[in-house]
Amino acid sequence: MKLVDTHCHLNFSDYDKDLPEVLTRAKTAGLVRIIVPGTDIKSSIKAVELAKKNKMIFAAVGVHPHEADDAGVLDVEKLRDIAVGSDKVIAIGEIGLDKYKNYSKIENQQKLFSECLRLARTLDLPVIIHNRRAGKEMLDILKKFKNTGIKGVFHCFSEDISFLNAILELGMYVSFAGNITFKNAFDSRKTAQAVPLEKLLLETDSPFITPEPYRGKRNEPAYVKNLLDVYAKMYKLSVEDVARVTTHNANKLFNLGIKEKGVIAYAIRDSLYLNITNRCTNRCGFCTRQYSNFVKGHKLSLGSEPLAGEIIQKLKKVSKYKEIVFCGFGEATLRLNTVIKIAAYVKRQGGKVRLTTNGQGNLIAGYSIAPKLKGIVDAVSVSLNEAEADMYSRLCCPSFGKKAYSAIMDFIKECVEQSIKVEVTCLDMIGGEAVSACRKMAKDLGAEFRMRHLDVVG
Ligand code: SF4
Structure with missing residues (x-):
């Protein structure tokens, strides 16, 4: 079984002490690729450094909406320089809008997000989108980019089914984090059920939102395996089916170089x-x-x-x-x-x-x-x-x-x-x-x- 964790912050200090062990456990669990997104310039550079040293790690570079008040045109230019400097940068992210925490003014978030989408379009890279309670503003911006070739994933999806349908219409992929395994996550599971399997990706969002039965501990990519049972039941497929399809989806969206041979x-x-x-x-x-x-x-x-x-x-x-x-x-x-x-x-x-x-x-x-x-x-x-x-x-x-x-x-x-x-x-x-x-x-x-x-x- 080959698995891809499409969103994992191994560039955060949470892994400074035991990254080799975390990667060994990931490999043992069947992980073949891990995508590490940046949330600012420093963490984007660290994501690229990790990707250079580890075959299974690929990097995304981005500035998180929380940082929008302090970010500007220069940051987007730096992202471009980092992205073109490494063939292991496979996406622009984590970028988006967040009206839940409101750490930055929404106008600044919108400006930064639009600039990052333009960068993704120029470099022909997919985007990794963070969206919390900013559905309307998000769709307003994405609609302006309709038919421009923008493709990507809404990571840690938390909106409702009508928003889901709108982004599926735009060709986007969707992933849910460990919360999908929580006993009381009925709404998330109901929404997830409406995602066509061909549009689903796996992610842990490590070190956050650790799935059952490890809830409360630090999250890590090996735990992506714990999401499989939930999806297998949801789609009435086997765990192997979900693993194979989601790995294919990730390979297709992010161009991760996973060899897929014709089968008899x-x-x-x-x-x-x-x-x-x-x-x-x-x-x-x-x-x-x-x-x-x-x-x-x-x-x-x-x-x-x-x-x-x-x-x-x-x-x-x-x-x-x-x-x-x-x-x-x-x-x-x-x-x-x-x-x-x-x-x-x-x-x-x-x-x-x-x-x-x-x-x-x-x-x-x-x-x-x-x-x-x-x-x-x-x-x-x-x-x-x-x-x-x-x-x-x-x-x-x-x-x-x-x-x-x-x-x-x-x-x-x-x-x-x-x-x-x-x-x-x-x-x-x-x-x-x-x-x-x-x-x-x-x-x-x-x-x-x-x-x-x-x-x-x-
Ligand atoms: S394999 Fe042949 S019969 Fe089946 S859908 Fe394709 S063209 Fe039609």
């Missing part, structure tokens, strides 16, 4: 998915491949197609999974022989097999493939997504043209005849009427029906 077999919750090809006979307008190489933090774009032997090597302890599912960045029946070999192997090992398909296997093979799947594939999920051939052609652009739709119907019927459990799936985005028509069609064909949300796997 990938686990989500209690199922194992097989990604055996990136080819497909459709070009669906909604296909994830058009805007990302990743699904739930797994890189699914492949350099080359794996051979059956390579796939089998990835299939250890098959029976511990609920299902082995052919479901990757392409249409598995384009490699029918491989599907048959692997499915037969899984059955011999006592596992269950599901084939997720666009249903065009008969057209691809040139014959009815259902009899070949009988006995080795327990279930098939066919993505239908439209209740009518013309609409399907428009949405999915099949290379087989209009004959694709009737071939899909035949495939469903033939699988049902072969006693293979069939589930027809539709994306909710196609609208209520089309969903109802697909549901009826599935029933008439003797198949089950499942409506799904785009990008929700497993």
Whole structure:
């Protein structure tokens, strides 16, 4: 498990005495990167020094809103000099607005924050934003920077869901600190639940806000692990899933150089998915491949197609999974022989097999493939997504043209005849009427029906 603490003040004097031990414990806990933000010029310089000495540490440089009364244009220039002087500076932060403590005048905070955003835009770096009770002023400033390429994270998020939606709209990421683990933090958990996992980062905000069960002690990056359980329950995923997705998110936002290899077999919750090809006979307008190489933090774009032997090597302890599912960045029946070999192997090992398909296997093979799947594939999920051939052609652009739709119907019927459990799936985005028509069609064909949300796997 690889973890990233995206906000940790190891540059504070709290760690002067035992930083090496803190870093050893972080490594043992699975931390691969720690982002240390500055809160003024001195702490920004110290963050960069720490980053130079430690491979896992990266620095952000910034001036905290508390310091705004004493800061000026010169400080922003110094931040720029520090940032361009080190390739381990990966963000501008911690910057923002704070009307809770009001240590500096709000006008000075607004000016400083705007200057820092301009710096981030110039250097094309993400920002790490502190915001306390300054939601309106914050949105007023951020809206002025809309469409300028500003990206970043709201760290230690403490606003409500309507503010959350506004910043998600601006493309921002969100992180919560250890308070998310506190027994009485119902509101924070309710807000966190509204954050799409693809927009969530992990942070400790060390040395502050120590999570349970260490609440009251000094916080440190190793404790980021204690947030995982809360999110796993919230998103109904495994701890490993949350770790992988949040690490991918941090890598994507901050460019942390974490190597992410294309995967053939990938686990989500209690199922194992097989990604055996990136080819497909459709070009669906909604296909994830058009805007990302990743699904739930797994890189699914492949350099080359794996051979059956390579796939089998990835299939250890098959029976511990609920299902082995052919479901990757392409249409598995384009490699029918491989599907048959692997499915037969899984059955011999006592596992269950599901084939997720666009249903065009008969057209691809040139014959009815259902009899070949009988006995080795327990279930098939066919993505239908439209209740009518013309609409399907428009949405999915099949290379087989209009004959694709009737071939899909035949495939469903033939699988049902072969006693293979069939589930027809539709994306909710196609609208209520089309969903109802697909549901009826599935029933008439003797198949089950499942409506799904785009990008929700497993
Ligand atoms: S059938 Fe699936 S893999 Fe193929 S283009 Fe459509 S969404 Fe993408």
